[in-house]
Each structure stands twice: as structure tokens, then as C-alpha cells.
């Protein structure tokens with residue numbers, strides 16, 4: 001049963017790659033504005049879970065329900081439209097477009113949604129300010145530090161005011177000092193915007209920024225506090 005008030009819900013997710021069982025009956029649930037840390041050792045299925053929840057990977061079994069819609073029943077086109085409008089993404093390496101300046105990178109999701117350049121770059125500039133990297137707006141990703149690049153990536157993930165941000169090891173490539181700041185800015189900004197965050201990490205200390213933790217082991221998710 002879907003818990004009352006759940007924004008994104010999954011049950012009985014199964015996914016295999018050849019003989020590897022990546023997900024073996026995993027469940028998940030997150031409320032609007034909630035920050036949930038998904039912890040677990042390397043290879044336990046965290047990224048696969050995130051990809052299924054975000055509609056990037058179609059599970060072999062089980063279902064994912066976002067705002068009352070069964071993602072596994074949508075067409076690829078419908079799922080990618082949903083990702084563009086409702087979801088934001090941050091990965092371990094920012095995956096910024098190297099040819100664009102930082103402000104253009106942050107403006108990109110708005111441009112793809114049909115917002116005019118001036119307006120898109122104005123809003124992008126506000127997000128760069130919120131993430132304390134407004135001074136690198138004119139530079140290209142190759143010219144900024146790892147920590148600055150990740151803040152730009154976080155700004156880009158939030159620029160469309162998504163309902164859910166999926167962050168997969170967002171601080172995995174940073175030293176602990178810049179990592180902590182990126183985590184703090186990501187979770188603070190998301191909370192202010194009532195954006196839910198699915199925060200995948202193998203670093204236990206990152207979980208301190210979450211409202212709740214779940215642990216993935218051998219493709220199964222466990223909520224230490226609540227039964228899912």
C-alpha cells in the first residue's frame with residue numbers, strides 16, 4: 001500500500017544484469033520536501049534503485065509510483081518529459097557541458113523548457129548566488145574547482161524548482177570540507193523550495209544532512225526506523 005502523503009513510492013523492485021541481481025525486492029517512499037539518504041556499500045544496488053525511481057531504468061519487476069502515476073506504465077517519451085519537468089539530477093562528477101559557461105549550464109534546463117535566454121540566465125544567476133558561486137558564472141566548467149563545479153551542478157538540478165532531486169554520490173569526488181558545504185547548500189536549498197531529495201551515498205556522515213536513512217544491502221532496501 002502507498003503510504004499517505006507519499007510523493008514517490010516503489011515496491012518489490014527487481015533488476016538483474018545478466019547473472020547479477022542488482023535489485024532484489026527493494027522498496028522506497030519519500031514525502032514532498034523530505035531528504036532521504038540511501039546508504040549502503042559499493043555494489044549494493046543504490047544507483048540502480050535511484051535510476052529506477054527516476055524512470056531512467058525500467059525495473060524487471062515491481063512498480064514505481066510518482067504523484068499517483070505508475071512510472072513503469074508510461075512510455076519512454078512520457079517518462080523523459082516527467083524527468084525534465086519534475087526531477088533534477090546531480091551526479092558524482094557534475095556532468096556539466098564543457099563548452100557552456102557555468103551560468104549557461106544552470107540555465108540549460110530552463111532553456112529546454114522553452115524559457116527565453118535572458119530570463120533563464122537571470123534565474124540561473126539567482127541560483128548561482130544561492131549556491132555561493134555567482135563569481136564563476138562566466139567561466140567554463142574546466143576553469144573552476146571540483147567543489148565549485150558541484151555547486152554549479154546543484155544549482156542546475158534545482159533551477160526548474162523540481163519536486164524531486166536525485167543525487168548520486170554528489171560529494172564523492174570532493175575533499176571533505178567542500179563536500180560538507182555542498183551537502184549543506186543542497187539540503188538547505190531543497191528544504192526551502194520544498195524539493196524532496198533522494199541522496200545516494202556510501203559515506204555515513206553525509207546522512208547527517210538527511211531527515212531519514214535507508215540502507216541498501218544486496219539489492220534490498222531497509223528502513224532502520226520504519227518497516228517499508
Ligand code: ADP
Nearest residue numbers: 017020021022041042043044045046047048049
Ligand atoms: P551501488 O550504486 O550501490 O554501488 P549499483 O546499483 O551501481 O550499486 O550496482 C549494483 C550491482 O549491479 C553491481 O553488482 C553492479 O556491478 C551491477 N550493475 C549495475 N549497473 C549495471 C549495468 N548497467 N550492467 C551490468 N551490471 C550492472
Ligand code: MG
Nearest residue numbers: 046047048168
Ligand atoms: Mg552507485
